[in-house]
Amino acid sequence: MNKNKHLLLWSSLGVFLLLFVAAGQENFGKEWRSIQKASRSAEGALDVRLRQIVNPTLGISDRCVSCHVGMAPGETGITGPAVTAAHKNVVHQISDYGCTTCHGGQGRATEKADAHGTVHFWPQPMLPMKYSQAGCGTCHSALNVPNLAGLEKGRSAFERLDCLACHRVEGRGGTIRPGGGGMEGPDLSHIGVRGYAANWYEAHLRWREKSSEPVWKQSFDAISEADRVALGDYLATRIGASKLIEAKAQFNSLGCLGCHKVSGVGGDAGPDLSRSGERDPGQLNFTHVPGQPILSNWLAEHFRSPLGIVPGSQMPMMGLNERQIDLLTMYVLSLRRRELPGAFLPKDRVSALRFGAREFATDGATIFSAICAGCHGADGKGARYPGIPPFPNIAGPDFLQVASDEFITETIKQGRPGRKMPAWLSAGSNEAGLKPEEITRVVAYLRQLGGNTAVTPDTNPSRWVKGNAAMGAKLFAANCSGCHGAKGEGGEGPALNNKVLLSTANDRFFVETIGKGRRGTAMKGFLEPSPVRRALTQAEIEAIVTFLRSWEKK
Amino acid sequence: MSTPIIEPRSALQIFRNNLLAAPRRLLDAMFRSGKPTTDRTRSTFVFGNVFLHLHSVRTHRWNLRWTTTMGLGIATTAAFLITLVTGVLLMFYYKPYPDAAYDSIKDIHFVVPTGRFIRNIHRWAANVMVVAVILHMARTFYTAAYRRPREFNWLIGMGLFVITLGLSFTGYLLPWDQLAYWAITIGANIAQSPREVTDALNITDWFDPGGFQKLLLLGSDVVGDEALIRFYLLHVMILPLALVALMAVHFWRIRKDGGLVRPVDADARLESSKEETYPVFTEAPKKTYQLAAIVKGKTPVVGRGPENTVPSMPHLFYAELAVLMLTTLICIGLSLLSDAPLKELANPAVPENPAKAPWYFLGLQEMVAFSAFMGGIGIPSIVIIGLGLIPFLDREEQGTGEWFGGAGGWPLVKQAMVVGFGASILIEAFVIRFGWLREWFPHVPQLVITLINPGTVLTLVYALYSVWLVRRYNSTRAGALGLFTVFLCGFIVLTIIGTYFRGPNWEFFWSPADWPKH
DSSP, X not given: OHHHHHHHHHHHXXXXXXXXXXXXXXXHSOHHHHHHHTOEETXXXXXXXXXXXXXXXXXXXXXXXXXXXXXXXXXXXXXSSGGGOOOXXXXXXXXXXXXXXXXXXXXXXXXXXXXXXXXXXXXXXXXXXXXXXXXXXXXXXXXXXXXXXXXXXHHHHHHHTTGGGTOEETTEEGGGOTTSOOOOOOBOTTHHHHOOOTTHHHHHHHHHHHOOOHHHHHHOOOOOHHHHHHHHHHHHTOSSOHHHHXXXXXHTTTTGGGTOEETTEEOSSSOOOTTGGGOOGGGSOOTTOOSSSOHHHHHHHHHHOHHHHSTTOOOOOOOOOHHHHHHHHHHHHTOOOOOOOGGGOOHHXXXXXXXXXXXXXXXXXXXXXXXXXXXXXXXSSOBOOTTSOOBOOOSOHHHHHHXXXXXXXXXXHHOOTTSSOOOOBOBTTBXXXXXXXXXXXXXXXXXXXXXXXXXXXXXXXXXXXXXXXXXXXXHIIIIIHHHHOTTSOOSSSOOSSOHHHHHHOOHHHHHHHXXXXXXXXXXXXXXXXXXXXXXXXXXXXXXXXXXXXXXXGO | OOSOOOOOXXXXXXXXXXXXXXXXXXXXXXXXXXXXXXXXXXXXXXXXXXXXTTXXXXXXXXXXXXXXXXXXXXXXXXXHHHHHHHHHHHHTTOOOSHXXXXXXXXXXXXXXXXXXXXXXXXXXXXXXXXXXHHHHHHHHHHTTTTSTTOXXXXXXXXXXXXXXXXXXHHHHHTTOBHHHHHHHHHHHHHHTTHHHHHHHTTOTTTOOHHHHHHHHHHSSSSSSHHHHHHHHHIIIIIXXXXXXXXXXXXXXXXXXXXXXXXXXXXXXHSOOOSSSXXXXXXXXXXXXXXXXXXXXXXXXXXXXXXXXXXXXXXXXXXXXXXXXXXXXXXXXXXXXXXXXXXXXXXXXXXXXXXXXXXXXXXXXXXXXXXXXXXXXXXXXXXXXXXXXXXXXHOOOOTTTTSTTOSSSHHHHHHHXXXXXXXXXXXXXXXXXXXXXXXXXXXXXXXXXXXXXXXXXXXXXXXXXXXXXXXXXXXXXXXXXXHHHHHHHHHHHHHHHHHHHSBOGGGOBXXXXXXXXXX
């Protein structure tokens, strides 16, 4: 019995000791307690207790404010360790939205690593601070964002017209403008959300007349219609997240939507990016990603070298510089929209979801740079990526002279079935494309891009060639099949047996293209002599076109 | 008492005296038999107490030896009590609805004072209980404690074992994380595995026990709201009540069977005690004695006096409390060191790969990888039926109460361990290296694989070995010793392989470092 008594005694003492240790851990071992103990409020010592922001509608219980005491709603004048600093002034009330809605992380946690989400099994770690504006994407869809050129146009108009003399935007301007002499006007940093009076220009002119402030006469003057449009577009993008807007403008400049969908609009050659900003880093392969295994590093490395990160990827290396990669990473991180309760659904999201408002600006230039430029190049002159058939030059003057607006419009609408060009008309069940008026604007922009080249009028009917198809077949095999494929299926050159091409192109298109060629591409005019082959006669060209037409019946 | 009792002269003084004497009177009212200082008061201490009178009043010294039982039964009970207490504490905060369950566990972990600690204890004590119950079953078997008159207690013990596994399994789902969700998905699909047979026979349309079992388990076609509340109810109420009821029968049976199993010559083999055994009776009693009444018939203790027994109070209770405290110490120590796992929120769209059942089912899952029906239902049924038959097939008397008692003894068990480990490792190595029937006969019907797979082959090998042992030693006990040992070893090998060496798609990897990344 003595052995049992001893065992009982020593086990009991051990149990008491361990319980004591557990109690100590709970009351003295918690980091948030020591942080709060070391802090002071305006009234004196801080009341040490767990603090949290609870919003059942959003499903959050954010305990970040147990350590970040200065950010807790209702706490002002907190001094103490650096972590207790107050939050920057932001649009949204922390007491309504909590912290994790915008920043990510694990709100329910009370230990640092767990709360920041940098632990195993938490799929949504906190956004790095430099990318915190990506958190806006949780709820918002910024509408009508132009490409970088458009954004720059607006911004430079704003600065050139000296609006900053009175108005403050993102901490610059007004009375703190360099050189002095400014005035206190409304802060325009969030004017894109708040909106402004439609007759602002007339009102400004009146104030200029009536005011005695010298800055009015010095800085404000008549503004042209075009400048006012540029200003309007620029101000519409001032929503308090300027880096995110710039990131989105960068995204709209590289043609990403040609292959990828975002919020239901875009191509389907690549994956839908709408939730790419909330990918779980625990499911990603970081073998070839330098630095910490976080999503932003993975995305950045993916932009540098897609195939190095995703085996079997068809995404070409875009040759981006670091600034572009930084902006694109920011944008993709913002693609994290989730289901929201009605009260928290922002107007811009409702417009995009229910009323079809576009997230990219719908002028021809932006649509082109957001959708077409990835394949056809920012200048429309085509692009060549290893392993993929080259994308054609569509802004060359030779092409634009023989391609009518209807032809180009139909090509965009119907695409090239079986090839890389998707059908871009949004119709029926396909809502991922463009509206007819948007396509019209793109075509107009394309002409502009090609040096304002108009199509030369053609009085011939659409089908007029009557050549010898058999001879055409032989000529085709000898002269064309090397680039266009033995059956016209394409190769170095475009596919000529394509259903949509054959149905929308008229004979003049083919005859002129073969005869004159396209400057700036590999297609030389076959009417002209060349050191490597003999020139073709007009009759031979018509025979080839007759042969091409024979594919139409198939 | 500082104030003396005055001789009462009035009712007020009586009142004062009574008030002062109240504490002592309270103690006397609670413990009516007084301090347990004599054999008689020690007896009444036990049988006069509602909680304690399940114990016998006197305990045989043989049963108090550590090497007799290693205290495993008490350890299992202790682990159960610890899970009970910590479980009730957790019930204050846990919410059994899929939308709230995961967050409530996070709240317990991060916010509830010592919540993390209590949850860890609960998880560790549950694991300790499963380990202890398996070791207890092994001890009971090896000391042949299932023999007459203890056959039914063995069956009750098997029922307790199954309920213990059920408690662990139902609790596994409650955190509603990826680990839980997919482990239970596997469990439910194993419940559905009779379809493997009914599909092959094409009778599923009108006879579908598999589908019925899965529906019964989940309350739905998928693991969702209904499954969670069902598992919660089973875990906190139905199974614990069933367990307690069976435990009461189990302990009562020990009483009625004359205490824990002892060898026939236990008395002779006991050293003379340094303590309190002394002849209680001056002559051997000639009739039965029970403290409650005089009845006709015999009890197991007829013919023997309570020599070599010591009062349960305090000897048995010190032993029980010591085991209880030691188990508590182990559970608490483990909990301070190691957190209970919690993965991401359950996501029906993203299966875990590999999705693993709780560790005590991983041996089964290893077999399920070949045939869901055989591994999940067929072989476990064979095992349970086999275990249940043991007391009825082995009715020998040699070696009862001795470790590895009976024909063959320890040398046989050693040999059986070699056979058990060897056969299971061999067949696993074969199947991992070369594959199984589908490698060479891609179109072989599933029924063939159901009948001929590593699990059934191993079972057959073990059964044949056991039959050989019966003939070699001319003893059913020898066969039983061999069979139990080989199955235990096979269980260990399969569980280890399923735990450490199976990775994504249930492929074999020497180490998790070799698992392919997505």
